Amino acid sequence: MLMKGTAARMGVMKRVSLVFKAKANKALDKMEDPRETLDYSYQRQLELLTKVRRGVADVATSRKRVELQMNQLQQQSNKLEDQARKALGMGREDLARGALERKASAQGQLNDLQAQYAQLQAEEEKLTVASQRLQSKVDAFRTRKETIKATYTAAEAQTRINEAFSGISEEMGDVGMAIQRAEDKTAQMQARAGAIDELMASGALDDAIGPRRDDIQSELDMMAASSDVESELSRLKGEITAGAPKQLEGGANGNSQAPQEQAQPASIPAAERPAEPQDGEGP
Numbered sequence: 001m002l003m004k005g006t007a008a009r010m011g012v013m014k015r016v017s018l019v020f021k022a023k024a025n026k027a028l029d030k031m032e033d034p035r036e037t038l039d040y041s042y043q044r045q046l047e048l049l050t051k052v053r054r055g056v057a058d059v060a061t062s063r064k065r066v067e068l069q070m071n072q073l074q075q076q077s078n079k080l081e082d083q084a085r086k087a088l089g090m091g092r093e094d095l096a097r098g099a100l101e102r103k104a105s106a107q108g109q110l111n112d113l114q115a116q117y118a119q120l121q122a123e124e125e126k127l128t129v130a131s132q133r134l135q136s137k138v139d140a141f142r143t144r145k146e147t148i149k150a151t152y153t154a155a156e157a158q159t160r161i162n163e164a165f166s167g168i169s170e171e172m173g174d175v176g177m178a179i180q181r182a183e184d185k186t187a188q189m190q191a192r193a194g195a196i197d198e199l200m201a202s203g204a205l206d207d208a209i210g211p212r213r214d215d216i217q218s219e220l221d222m223m224a225a226s227s228d229v230e231s232e233l234s235r236l237k238g239e240i241t242a243g244a245p246k247q248l249e250g251g252a253n254g255n256s257q258a259p260q261e262q263a264q265p266a267s268i269p270a271a272e273r274p275a276e277p278q279d280g281e282g283p
């Protein structure tokens with residue numbers, strides 16, 4: 001049981017670690033800017049190139065120092081050989097032998113320095129070639145970096161423009177939501193104002209400042225308004241009826257040949273015609 005519990009806890013911990021790494025990787029990927037990464041890589045390459053050049057300079061300095069020592073030993077060897085010649089010329093073979101022994105020692109040191117010089121010279125040549133290759137690589141990377149940065153910047157700008165046009169960008173989305181909220185609030189206020197106007201017109205809501213509205217008085221006002229409408233309608237009908245005979249009379253005066261008895265029945269309203277005699281009644 002203890003082993004099973006430990007294995008279960010280990011499994012949970014591994015899963016939590018995996019989820020955390022996945023979340024962190026996603027967050028870092030979202031935060032990463034390829035242009036900044038390229039600039040950082042270029043900076044590291046420049047630092048490496050500087051170190052290589054410094055190494056070339058150090059090797060060249062060591063080679064030059066060995067060269068100076070070789071020249072000194074060569075001069076010392078030549079001097080000792082001259083001293084040996086002079087000693088033999090003076091009959092001092094012992095001095096000549098000592099000078100030649102010192103010359104042999106200096107020549108041994110000179111041979112060692114020559115080997116070191118050749119090694120340093122080969123190392124300097126290798127570092128110089130590596131520095132030149134690295135310089136070419138850095139130059140090519142710089143050109144490639146600037147091209148990638150320009151392409152990325154153009155793509156980013158195009159993406160933002162397209163998102164702005166389509167309305168899916170964060171900024172335009174916020175603006176769109178703000179406009180939608182403003183329109184919704186405006187429509188709600190308009191609907192509320194219209195509803196209040198209708199309620200006030202119907203008398204369901206009273207004016208809080210003015211006098212309280214009487215329901216009976218409201219109904220009487222409505223009946224009075226309806227009566228006024230009927231009176232106005234009757235007046236208009238009377239004016240239309242009174243104006244019709246005048247139009248017919250004007251037409252009869254303009255046409256004297258037309259018989260009057262044919263025009264009169266058509267122009268006189270039924271209400272104003274004389275009563276016809278009934279059967280059995282005289283004229």
